[in-house]
Amino acid sequence: MRLEGKTILITAAGQGIGRAAALACANEGAIVHAADINAETIANLGAENPSITTHVLDVTNPQAILDLAAKLPDLDGLFNCAGFVHHGTILDLSDEDFEFSMNLNVTSMVRMCRAFLPGMLRRAEATGSASILNMASMCSNIKGFPFRLAYGTTKAAVNGLTKSIASDFVSKGIRCNSLNPGTVDTPSLRGRIAAAADPVQAEKDFIARQPMGRLATVDDMTPMIVYLLSDESRFVSGQALLVDGGVTI
Numbered sequence: 001m002r003l004e005g006k007t008i009l010i011t012a013a014g015q016g017i018g019r020a021a022a023l024a025c026a027n028e029g030a031i032v033h034a035a036d037i038n039a040e041t042i043a044n045l046g047a048e049n050p051s052i053t054t055h056v057l058d059v060t061n062p063q064a065i066l067d068l069a070a071k072l073p074d075l076d077g078l079f080n081c082a083g084f085v086h087h088g089t090i091l092d093l094s095d096e097d098f099e100f101s102m103n104l105n106v107t108s109m110v111r112m113c114r115a116f117l118p119g120m121l122r123r124a125e126a127t128g129s130a131s132i133l134n135m136a137s138m139c140s141n142i143k144g145f146p147f148r149l150a151y152g153t154t155k156a157a158v159n160g161l162t163k164s165i166a167s168d169f170v171s172k173g174i175r176c177n178s179l180n181p182g183t184v185d186t187p188s189l190r191g192r193i194a195a196a197a198d199p200v201q202a203e204k205d206f207i208a209r210q211p212m213g214r215l216a217t218v219d220d221m222t223p224m225i226v227y228l229l230s231d232e233s234r235f236v237s238g239q240a241l242l243v244d245g246g247v248t249i
Helices: 016-027 062-071 095-127 149-172 187-195 199-208 218-229
Strands: 007-010 031-036 052-056 077-080 130-135 174-181 240-243
Touching: 007 016, 016 031, 016 052, 016 077, 016 218, 062 095, 077 095, 077 218, 095 130, 095 149, 095 174, 130 149, 130 218, 149 174, 149 240, 174 218, 187 199, 218 240
Parallel strands: 007 031, 007 077, 031 052, 077 130, 130 174, 174 240
Antiparallel strands: none
């Protein structure tokens, strides 16, 4: 029960890392608010753990974020997990593609943090600590990958955003860190593999870039997520924490 008594909001909780995080946090005693744009994918989360309450949320909608912030209690933890992977070099990137990637991967996090931070500051004053966790990637300012121009750019921005928030509020009890995963076997990845010209080779290529010889699972990510949202990480802030299976050694 490492998160007992904590109220945590997780976006993109309908599938993949977000869903696994919602269940892991609830299993550790947290009151979890699981948000996703897709009502169907989060519909049964409460049945899996009654400590989870679900909310339909489009994180690219500024008013929807403000409405949810007004509805929820003050948070002890916020995990900004929503994101999008654009495939292509800068020559394949339209202005519309880049604007969408920036809006979903970066601007939505800015708005989420801005909306929920006042309440988190109140919780930090009462309890001594509150934690923001932002989803970044090993594909960012940490390491470049082919055909990930928009994605790598936005995730580098997420790491910068994370350090800035951490710096501004470190004396107020707010911790802010980013999770930088390797290649994780999620529905999103499976969709990209299926869309490739040669899906079999595409999967082999994804695995080949992982020195451990396998894709990560969502359960490889949840221990770090729970740690960063718990008081165990009370002296950790402003960090881009890698869980990448050794890619960036």
